[in-house]
Amino acid sequence: MKKEFVMQVVSEKMKVIRTERDFSQEKMAECLGISKKTLVQIEKGRVMASWNVVVATVALFSDSDSLQNKLGDEPLEVLRLIAHTNVNEPRDKTMGGRMWWVEIESNGNFRLQQNLISKHYRILDKENYRWFSSFDQAGARERLKELGSQSEWQ
Known part of the structure; x- marks a missing residue:
């Protein structure tokens, strides 16, 4: 998912989010x-929201049904991935x-999932904590191997 696409989506959904x-x-x-x-x-589609406005909108209204339907259940995570390429740290308990x-796929105590809407990947542990997120499938699979091999030693 690209920055421009997210900017377009948020711009197009601005009025719906507001209402x-x-x-x-x-x-x-x-x-x-x-x-x-x-x-x-x-709202009239004459200009597109700037990246700063998009970030503010997603941060403040990430629970919006309209945003979630277009970006997946974690719109803020999508923005983090666009800004940082990968998120590689244990954080956030998920559902x-x-x-x-x-x-x-899974490996040891970890499993790799893909979001059906945004198409990004994440790795969760047995307790549903997120350890890694990326749009790069090969990178996500490599990280899953690393985490899986570490869990064998624990």
């Missing part, structure tokens, strides 16, 4: 730190992939 919260244009613009005029331009995810 999901029952926000006026004034309140939404204030939340995002932009002028009402800029918000109107985005374990009951929705939005397909299991690719």
